[in-house]
Amino acid sequence: MPDVSVLNVLLHGDAIGTITNVPGDQSIFAFSQGYIDNPRRPTLSLRFKDSLGGLITDIPKTQTRVTPFFANMLPEGSMRDYLALRAGVSSRREFFLLWALGADLPGAMILAPADGAELPPDEMDDDDDDERKKRIFRFSLAGVQLKFSAVKEAAGGLTIPVQGMGGSWIVKLPSTKFAGVPENEFSMMSLAAKIGMDVPDIKLVSLKDISGLPDGIGELKGSAYAIRRFDRADDGSRIHIEDFAQVFDVFPEDKYKRASMRNIADVIAAEAGQDDIAELIRRMVFNTLIGNADMHLKNWSLIYSDRRTARLSPAYDFVSTIPYIDSAKSALTIGRSKQMKDFSIEQLKYLAGKARLPEKLVTDTARKTVALFHEIWAKEKKNLALSSKVVDAIDAHIKTVPVAAE
Numbered sequence: 001m002p003d004v005s006v007l008n009v010l011l012h013g014d015a016i017g018t019i020t021n022v023p024g025d026q027s028i029f030a031f032s033q034g035y036i037d038n039p040r041r042p043t044l045s046l047r048f049k050d051s052l053g054g055l056i057t058d059i060p061k062t063q064t065r066v067t068p069f070f071a072n073m074l075p076e077g078s079m080r081d082y083l084a085l086r087a088g089v090s091s092r093r094e095f096f097l098l099w100a101l102g103a104d105l106p107g108a109m110i111l112a113p114a115d116g117a118e119l120p121p122d123e124m125d126d127d128d129d130d131e132r133k134k135r136i137f138r139f140s141l142a143g144v145q146l147k148f149s150a151v152k153e154a155a156g157g158l159t160i161p162v163q164g165m166g167g168s169w170i171v172k173l174p175s176t177k178f179a180g181v182p183e184n185e186f187s188m189m190s191l192a193a194k195i196g197m198d199v200p201d202i203k204l205v206s207l208k209d210i211s212g213l214p215d216g217i218g219e220l221k222g223s224a225y226a227i228r229r230f231d232r233a234d235d236g237s238r239i240h241i242e243d244f245a246q247v248f249d250v251f252p253e254d255k256y257k258r259a260s261m262r263n264i265a266d267v268i269a270a271e272a273g274q275d276d277i278a279e280l281i282r283r284m285v286f287n288t289l290i291g292n293a294d295m296h297l298k299n300w301s302l303i304y305s306d307r308r309t310a311r312l313s314p315a316y317d318f319v320s321t322i323p324y325i326d327s328a329k330s331a332l333t334i335g336r337s338k339q340m341k342d343f344s345i346e347q348l349k350y351l352a353g354k355a356r357l358p359e360k361l362v363t364d365t366a367r368k369t370v371a372l373f374h375e376i377w378a379k380e381k382k383n384l385a386l387s388s389k390v391v392d393a394i395d396a397h398i399k400t401v402p403v404a405a406e
């Protein structure tokens with residue numbers, strides 16, 4: 001293996017920088033001069049934007065890992081171990097994982113080996129390269145759940161492409177730990193859409209109607225949840241996105257720490273404007289009412305539809321977690337508290353004051369969302385694909401959230 005390996009960083013197809021791996025497994029990310037000098041440069045990340053709008057080019061080198069902006073594009077947990085195993089690389093060595101998976105990353109970025117070697121060095125050393133090429137997946141999605149990028153068929157089914165690349169839907173497989181998670185997510189996202197939030201097309205799909213599911217993911221039964229990717233246009237072209245762990249330069253394992261809803265609100269107010277502040281408030285209110293304790297930094301994203309301006313991305317990963325984990329504590333601090341029993345109009349006024357959001361917009365939006373939630377939940381809860389256990393858990397939870405009565 002050569003001592004130094006380089007991955008070209010391409011954004012919307014143009015080379016904008018490199019990640020270089022040097023002996024000792026250190027990685028260095030640097031922008032190209034052309035990108036630095038381009039006054040109309042497409043945005044890679046707010047992480048690299050300074051307070052005057054200039055580009056931050058002084059990026060610390062990392063050991064074994066890559067800098068958080070790139071580390072956040074890799075899956076976590078068992079999903080990561082699974083893809084690493086198939087690629088024949090250690091799940092800890094992030095540069096080599098990116099090498100294997102960098103052809104199909106979230107957003108409009110691609111990582112391509114500079115010397116053209118399609119596969120990273122085989123650390124497992126157990127197969128010839130042809131075998132490895134057949135086995136390897138070339139896509140990456142963040143998060144913990146097992147999920148794949150898929151193509152929708154005319155008949156309504158979904159196909160996971162051979163070698164895993166391409167596809168404009170995400171299929172999230174059922175959890176082996178908790179029952180009914182796809183049904184729960186489908187129901188919560190449907191409710192959010194009915195209440196007026198920006199929700200992509202979604203589907204519940206019988207596992208029988210999904211072809212191309214790989215071996216080795218265990219016995220699965222029932223349905224999977226599918227959502228249309230908002231970072232892929234109809235013609236297959238890519239739309240850039242980033243999550244708030246990337247914006248705040250936080251490694252994925254710190255997604256519950258190091259930043260709060262106030263920090264997210266600050267960014268939305270400065271970069272995106274009032275419509276997105278209202279949408280942020282709707283989503284905060286809704287997820288507190290359904291008892292979603294998992295809205296961490298990676299479950300909020302920005303989208304760059306015009307390649308430069310940040311807007312709040314469409315919604316994803318809304319799940320009522322209280323039926324599974326008996327904790328009514330939000331993933332991130334809202335106002336002064338993480339406790340959902342403290343979530344009130346007063347708390348939102350405090351947040352508005354701190355983040356300098358228009359207070360009336362915040363409180364009006366919150367009240368409207370609560371009213372719509374009650375109306376739509378009462379009408380829909382019997383029609384949704386939810387067990388009575390989940391409905392009862394949400395009904396009991398709502399009574400503990402002050403905003404629900406305001």
Ligand SMILES: Nc1ncnc2c1ncn2[C@@H]1O[C@H](COP(=O)(O)OP(=O)(O)OP(=O)(O)O)[C@@H](O)[C@H]1O
Pocket residue numbers: 106141142143144145146170200227228229230231243294298299301316317
């Ligand atoms: N519709 C979508 N379009 C584009 N990207 C998406 C979409 N839905 C999710 N993503 C991206 O994929 C990542 C994983 O999705 P999601 O959050 O639903 O998975 P998860 O495994 O349930 O996450 P967690 O680790 O929070 O449990 C998200 O962080 C986001 O970057």
Ligand SMILES: [Mg+2]
Pocket residue numbers: 143298299317
């Ligand atoms: Mg998530």
